[in-house]
Amino acid sequence: MVTIRDVAKLAGVSSATVSRVLNNNYAVSDERREKVMRAVEELGYRPNIIGRNLSRNENRTILVVSSHIDSHMMRGAYYAATALGYDLILSFAPDGYTEDALKYYENGLAGGIILINFNESDEQIVNICKKYPVVQCAEYIDFPGSCHVSIDDTQATCQMTEMLIKRGRKRLAFMAPGNSRQGITVGYAEQREKGFREALRRHNIVPNPDFIARLHPNSYEAGAKQMRSWLTLPPEERPDAVVCAQDLLGAACVSVITHAGIDVPRQIAVTGYDNLMYSGMCIPKLTTVAQPFYEMGAESVRMLVKRMTGAENFERTVYLHHDIILRGSTEEGLE
Amino acid sequence: MVTIRDVAKLAGVSSATVSRVLNNNYAVSDERREKVMRAVEELGYRPNIIGRNLSRNENRTILVVSSHIDSHMMRGAYYAATALGYDLILSFAPDGYTEDALKYYENGLAGGIILINFNESDEQIVNICKKYPVVQCAEYIDFPGSCHVSIDDTQATCQMTEMLIKRGRKRLAFMAPGNSRQGITVGYAEQREKGFREALRRHNIVPNPDFIARLHPNSYEAGAKQMRSWLTLPPEERPDAVVCAQDLLGAACVSVITHAGIDVPRQIAVTGYDNLMYSGMCIPKLTTVAQPFYEMGAESVRMLVKRMTGAENFERTVYLHHDIILRGSTEEGLE
DNA sequence: CTGTTAGCGCATTCAG
DNA sequence: CTGAATGCGCTAACAG
Numbered sequence: 228m229v230t231i232r233d234v235a236k237l238a239g240v241s242s243a244t245v246s247r248v249l250n251n252n253y254a255v256s257d258e259r260r261e262k263v264m265r266a267v268e269e270l271g272y273r274p275n276i277i278g279r280n281l282s283r284n285e286n287r288t289i290l291v292v293s294s295h296i297d298s299h300m301m302r303g304a305y306y307a308a309t310a311l312g313y314d315l316i317l318s319f320a321p322d323g324y325t326e327d328a329l330k331y332y333e334n335g336l337a338g339g340i341i342l343i344n345f346n347e348s349d350e351q352i353v354n355i356c357k358k359y360p361v362v363q364c365a366e367y368i369d370f371p372g373s374c375h376v377s378i379d380d381t382q383a384t385c386q387m388t389e390m391l392i393k394r395g396r397k398r399l400a401f402m403a404p405g406n407s408r409q410g411i412t413v414g415y416a417e418q419r420e421k422g423f424r425e426a427l428r429r430h431n432i433v434p435n436p437d438f439i440a441r442l443h444p445n446s447y448e449a450g451a452k453q454m455r456s457w458l459t460l461p462p463e464e465r466p467d468a469v470v471c472a473q474d475l476l477g478a479a480c481v482s483v484i485t486h487a488g489i490d491v492p493r494q495i496a497v498t499g500y501d502n503l504m505y506s507g508m509c510i511p512k513l514t515t516v517a518q519p520f521y522e523m524g525a526e527s528v529r530m531l532v533k534r535m536t537g538a539e540n541f542e543r544t545v546y547l548h549h550d551i552i553l554r555g556s557t558e559e560g561l562e
Numbered sequence: 563m564v565t566i567r568d569v570a571k572l573a574g575v576s577s578a579t580v581s582r583v584l585n586n587n588y589a590v591s592d593e594r595r596e597k598v599m600r601a602v603e604e605l606g607y608r609p610n611i612i613g614r615n616l617s618r619n620e621n622r623t624i625l626v627v628s629s630h631i632d633s634h635m636m637r638g639a640y641y642a643a644t645a646l647g648y649d650l651i652l653s654f655a656p657d658g659y660t661e662d663a664l665k666y667y668e669n670g671l672a673g674g675i676i677l678i679n680f681n682e683s684d685e686q687i688v689n690i691c692k693k694y695p696v697v698q699c700a701e702y703i704d705f706p707g708s709c710h711v712s713i714d715d716t717q718a719t720c721q722m723t724e725m726l727i728k729r730g731r732k733r734l735a736f737m738a739p740g741n742s743r744q745g746i747t748v749g750y751a752e753q754r755e756k757g758f759r760e761a762l763r764r765h766n767i768v769p770n771p772d773f774i775a776r777l778h779p780n781s782y783e784a785g786a787k788q789m790r791s792w793l794t795l796p797p798e799e800r801p802d803a804v805v806c807a808q809d810l811l812g813a814a815c816v817s818v819i820t821h822a823g824i825d826v827p828r829q830i831a832v833t834g835y836d837n838l839m840y841s842g843m844c845i846p847k848l849t850t851v852a853q854p855f856y857e858m859g860a861e862s863v864r865m866l867v868k869r870m871t872g873a874e875n876f877e878r879t880v881y882l883h884h885d886i887i888l889r890g891s892t893e894e895g896l897e
Numbered sequence: 898c899t900g901t902t903a904g905c906g907c908a909t910t911c912a913g
Numbered sequence: 914c915t916g917a918a919t920g921c922g923c924t925a926a927c928a929g
Contacts, residue, residue, distance in 0.1 A: 228670060230906060241916045246908055254914060276669040277612055278906030281921045291654075296631045301654045316666065317652035319626075319636045331651065334611045335563060335922085336671070447843050478843060485821065486845050508782050508813060508843055510821050565922060576900045581924055589898060613922030616905045670906080 229272045238266035249274055276314060286338030288314040289531060292328045293343035294321070300343065300364065303524030311532050322346040325355070332359055339535040341527050349414075360534045364527040365518070366415050369544075374534065376527045378549040380415050383516045384422030385429075387498050387551060388470055392430050394557070396468035396496060398438070399427065402453060402480070403472035405441030416441070419472040419500065438466055442476070450479035458487050467495055468557075474499035474506040474515055481509035481556055496557040502550075511555025512562050519547050564607045573601035584609055611649060621673025623649040624866060627663045628678035629656070635678065635699065638859030646867050657681040660690070667694055674870040676862050684749075695869045699862040700853070701750050704879075709869065711862045713884040715750050718851045719757030720764075722833050722886060723805055727765050729892070731803035731831060733773070734762065737788060737815070738807035740776030751776070754807040754835065773801055777811070785814035793822055802830055803892075809834035809841040809850055816844035816891055831892040837885075846890025847897050854882050 235242040240259050247255050248263040255263075266272070280286050289308055291301070296317065308315045316337065320328035325347050331337055339360045345352060352368045355361060367375035391399060401423045403416040420439070427434050438457075442449040450471070457466055471477035477499030484491050491497055491511055499506045502517035526545055533541040555561040570577040575594050582590050583598040590598075601607070615621045624643055626636070631652065643650045651672060655663035660682050667675055674695045680687060687703045690696060702710035726734060736758045738751040755774070762769050773792075777784040785806070792801055806812035812834030819826050826832055826846055834841045837852035861880055868876040890896040 228668070228906090231908095232906080242906090243908080243916060244914090247915090250908075256914065259915085273665060273668055275906050276665075277616065277671060278921090279908070281612065281616070281905095282907040282909075284908095284921065294633060296654070298629060298654075302656050305654060305656060305659075314666075315654065316671075317654055319631070319633075319640060319650065319652055321637050321640060324640075330608060330611075331649075333563065333608055336612060336651075447839065451845070475839075475843075482817070482843075482845050504782065504810075505843070508810075508817075508840070510786070510817050563922090566924095567922080577922090578900060578902095578924075579898090582899090585924080591898065594899085610922050613905090614924070616921095617923040617925075619905060619924095 228275070229270045231272070231274070231278075233270055234263065234266045234272045237270060238262040280335065286335065286535075287312060288316060288337040289339050289341060289528060289535075290328075290331050290337035291315060291317045291341045291343060292320070292325060292345065293317065294319065294325075294346055295344040297343070297520050297524075299520035300524035303521035303526075304341065304528045305524075307525035307528035311528070313528065313532060315528075325351070329355065329359065339531045341531055360531065362527045362531040362534070364523055365520075368414060372543065374530055374543045376523050376530060376545045376547065378516075378518050378523075379546045380418035381422040381425065383549045383551075384419040384470065384472070384500075385426045386422075387514075387516060388423050388426030389429065390551065391468045391470070391496055391498070391557065392426060392432070394496075397432070398435070398465065398467045399423075399432070400435075400438035400440070400457060400466035400469045401472070402440045402442065402450060402469060402476050404445030404476075405443040416472050423470055445473070445476075447475055447479045450476035451483045454480045454483040455487075458483065458489070462494075465495070469495065469497045471498060472500050474501050474503045474513055477513045477515065477556065478505045478509040481511065481513065485510065492555065492557050492559060498557060502552055506552075506554070509556070514554045514557040515552050517550040517552050519549065522547055563610070564605045566607070566609070566613075568605055569598065569601045569607045572605065573597040615670065615673075621670065621870075622647060623651060623672040624674050624676060624863060624870075625663075625666050625672035626650060626652045626676045626678060627655070627660060627680065628652065629654065629660075629681055630679045632678070632855050632859075634855035635859035638856035638861075639676065639863045640859075642860035642863035646863070648863065648867060650863075660686070664690065664694065674866045676866055695866065697862045697866040697869070699858055700855075703749060707878070709865055709878045711858050711865060711880045711882065713851075713853050713858075714881045715753035716757040716760065718884045718886075719754040719805065719807070719835075720761045721757075722849075722851060723758050723761030724764065725886065726803045726805070726831060726833070726892065727761060727767070729831075732767070733770070733800065733802045734758075734767070735770075735773035735775070735792060735801035735804045736807070737775045737777065737785060737804060737811050739780030739811075740778040751807050758805055780808070780811075782810055782814045785811035786818045789815045789818040790822075793818070793824070797829075800830070804830065804832045806833060807835050809836050809838045809848055812848045812850065812891065813840045813844040816846065816848065820845065827890065827892045827894060833892060837887055841887075841889070844891070849889045849892040850887050852885040852887050854884065857882055 231242045231245050234245045248260050318328040318331050341362050343364045349368050363375040440453045469480050477497050480497045499513035499515035502515045506513040506515045566577045566580050569580045583595050653663040653666050676697050678699045684703050698710040775788045804815050812832050815832045834848035834850035837850045841848040841850045
């Protein structure tokens with residue numbers, strides 16, 4: 228490894244001077260600056276972040292803790308971090324070992340944490356958020372002082388459901404992942420269900436309890452099974468629209484319905500959520516809610532940097548704009 | 563942050579003694595060991611990895627560079643690393659910025675690198691592998707001295723294809739991602755195509771060039787389009803089996819074929835590759851090649867640790883065992 | 898068995 | 914403007 232001393236020796240100056248040139252904080256004579264830059268070039272020297280952090284007692288590295296990494300989100304986070312002069316490292320820990328991932332923070336490897344798609348109990352998450360400088364991205368637990376960046380799931384689902392109602396759908400069903408483990412709730416699923424119910428309420432439709440499915444486990448298979456069971460009803464009693472809280476479930480519904488010889492969207496409309504690849508993995512494709520993953524990653528970094536730099540007055544709750552993407556699963560004539 | 567000195571002060575010993583207790587290398591009196599342990603407990607002290615690496619001038623941290631993280635693979639890597647006393651950090655860099663991810667190595671943050679699902683040119687990869695201690699996991703470029711852990715793609719595809727031939731399939735097609743960018747080849751696709759061709763050769767079947775599709779871009783949509791074009795042929799000239807180099811493509815084929823009212827597997831059999839969630843996202847489900855992702859992650863860590871600890875004589879090329887998972891897309895009566 | 902000391906790479910005092 | 918000295922957290926070598 229090339230150290231600052233190697234550069235100093237080659238340039239014939241002290242390591243302090245090299246440091247000064249590289250962090251251009253202080254005045255250095257042009258002549259020495261030249262020599263230092265040449266030596267840096269020649270040796271391919273790159274300052275060691277660890278040494279820098281150690282010495283400055285500050286930390287411009289952000290730790291992303293996630294067990295499911297979305298590359299759009301990471302790209303957004305990466306560019307925002309780079310723009311602000313911050314570095315990004317990820318820590319993977321199996322479900323239930325999230326605490327272990329935090330050791331990198333405690334080790335001084337990072338100065339702030341972004342939590343994405345965690346899989347721990349609410350209590351655990353709240354504890355972590357209170358103990359460390361954390362921004363929650365996408366999924367979040369809300370509590371006084373919590374920092375999070377997401378879209379408004381309730382509003383998005385309400386909007387999607389109202390769209391179906393306005394197109395004449397009467398028997399609306401809802402499908403979402405349910406509680407997976409003791410103490411672990413699926414926060415976003417609850418919010419989406421709330422939005423679904425709100426839309427019905429606004430149009431004076433009484434929700435049919437049999438048409439609200441909370442799946443456990445949450446899988447393509449489970450979604451398919453639920454849809455098949457709805458299809459056993461007589462045609463005039465079946466749902467004529469299924470609002471799914473995930474693209475995976477929506478894709479399962481479209482496949483099952485199509486396989487049964489029933490037309491999507493004419494007889495049954497289906498919607499997904501997230502605009503992931505899954506939403507394109509059925510024929511017709513899914514109408515879905517597009518989350519701005521890239522921007523969510525970027526905004527999380529910006530918010531976290533504000534915290535890390537000691538800002539007091541910043542928005543701790545940011546809801547970004549979503550889009551409803553209309554496709555063939557609700558619109559005749561589209562793919 | 564709780565430091566070793568805080569512990570030492572509370573325990574009334576020197577920091578060296580604390581270090582000795584924690585690394586139990588040297589003998590320490592039971593009495594002091596007790597006191598140190600109590601102080602550690604009381605303060606919730608956790609040794610700082612950075613300080614340790616800095617001081618030991620060794621590095622027990624592994625950097626995983628990947629733009630698409632498979633959680634099974636990561637779990638395997640995590641457990642193997644933990645078992646060996648190593649830490650794991652991930653670095654995300656957008657495609658084309660892989661070099662940037664390596665700065666963490668150069669910064670002394672890690673002592674070895676595992677490269678997973680990179681997206682750079684062959685030349686780039688070879689350069690990186692020659693410059694740093696790298697183990698390639700899953701996809702790899704083979705060159706003298708390269709280290710990689712994977713399954714034998716050629717053999718697996720050959721085996722899958724022969725299975726179809728033995729079940730009476732005559733008009734076999736192959737579908738894989740093609741070259742995406744200048745200078746970037748899709749290594750595993752080439753190997754899988756080789757396996758497909760080898761199987762035909764063994765059974766004296768002349769490959770039909772029209773039945774070998776290299777898709778660019780590589781997507782569900784592109785796979786569906788290719789399959790639709792094959793379906794425009796008269797039934798007796800159409801493929802009666804499609805070997806796909808990816809589950810995503812296989813799922814697209816099954817959907818398109820089913821949608822056209824043609825029976826899978828009776829009229830056309832389809833196979834996928836990887837046993838990802840995609841392979842369950844069609845009806846019937848895909849027969850596929852299961853890669854031991856967990857074990858691949860674990861074995862990559864073990865191989866890398868051998869390199870990092872200066873071993874000379876170790877296997878630099880490991881092919882792990884794969885499984886052919888038979889499902890409804892090739893077997894009547896199965897899901 | 899134990900404490901003191903030096904040094905890993907760096908930025909930042911403090912003197913000059 | 915510049916260099917020598919200090920310390921971040923820790924371990925290893927050394928001296929007791």
